[in-house]
């Protein structure tokens with residue numbers, strides 16, 4: 001057995017812009033030295049699909065960094081700092097079960113299925129405004145869609161969205177660990193706090209509507225969640241429903257620009273669009289995550305000591321050649337039946353995964369019908385890799401269909 005600290009590993013610059021632009025060559029180089037591990041400036045990167053699958057399930061030996069992130073960001077005493085320590089993703093045991101239990105029913109497959117007409121209405125309304133333009137940055141377009149569905153789920157009028165859009169954007173990037181952005185991160189967080197605070201107060205005035213917000217307020221009244229937890233949960237849901245799904249849709253459009261025939265078929269057939277989304281969930285997805293080891297463990301003869309920081313590149317784990325044949329080929333008909341790691345593993349498995357997948361399926365189906373023959377017209381700009389990864393600018397032109 002060897003300790004991870006004694007292994008000779010490739011050192012990868014995961015916080016560098018070049019890594020976010022194209023992480024695969026770095027990963028391929030790392031795999032030549034070690035099958036499933038690499039070193040980085042933040043901790044050890046678990047590069048293999050199977051190793052991610054196995055290790056991320058060791059919930060009792062791992063924890064999501066909270067205080068550690070606050071230290072890196074110098075965010076002690078800020079509202080965002082409190083969120084980073086308290087949020088559901090960082091909690092465990094009874095507290096995690098209590099928080100998750102207060103909202104989980106709304107995100108089950110049955111409820112999501114009932115929301116599909118809302119998704120269709122939301123995307124079709126946005127396309128009515130945007131498709132006639134003939135050209136735009138797809139990233140600007142995509143940011144409007146999933147958040148509308150989240151607003152609808154929480155019974156929030158859509159005219160409340162524009163003033164908080166930027167704050168959601170900033171919050172989404174806050175876990176990329178860019179220390180110099182801390183003042184605007186806190187400002188954005190305070191704006192989100194005031195927004196959810198007003199929503200709760202307003203609901204008290206106008207009365208119940210029978211939606212998720214009522215369920216959450218009720219959980220607060222019954223003592224299942226505190227007033228602060230209620231507000232933090234709402235911020236988590238708005239933010240999670242905004243940044244990740246939007247980025248998945250943009251990554252998918254980028255894949256479609258390289259596969260016009262598959263894109264055309266997405267417009268013809270929702271069932272085919274679902275297969276394409278499934279393949280995208282293997283190929284490239286937005287969320288990466290980290291854990292701190294709380295109890296030393298051994299995995300495939302490597303000792304991982306307590307206090308080690310592990311980073312899981314979920315966004316590209318589906319391109320592991322040990323599991324997927326010809327992994328760089330985008331093929332919706334590929335035979336492998338492995339589950340995507342895009343939504344994590346273990347107790348923090350994404351709560352919104354059915355909602356996110358349905359959003360993107362409905363989205364790409366309608367987009368492909370109204371935005372035909374899309375062509376790239378400029379540079380693709382990528383986000384940094386840690387945290388929520390993806391494309392921040394995807395300029396396209398196309399032939400609009402009314």
Ligand code: HEM
Pocket residue numbers: 064088089090100236237238240241242244245248285286287288289290314342343344345347348349350351352353355356357
């Ligand atoms: C493509 C879209 C999405 C992706 C790729 C994604 C990815 C993830 C991942 C990887 C995790 C686990 C993180 C970890 O274990 O460290 C997670 C957790 C979570 N996601 Fe998502 N997510 C998406 C959309 C959504 C949506 C639409 C919602 C709904 C509001 C949502 C709500 C959550 C929540 C609440 C958690 C925390 C669960 C817990 O701690 O038990 N996500 N997501």
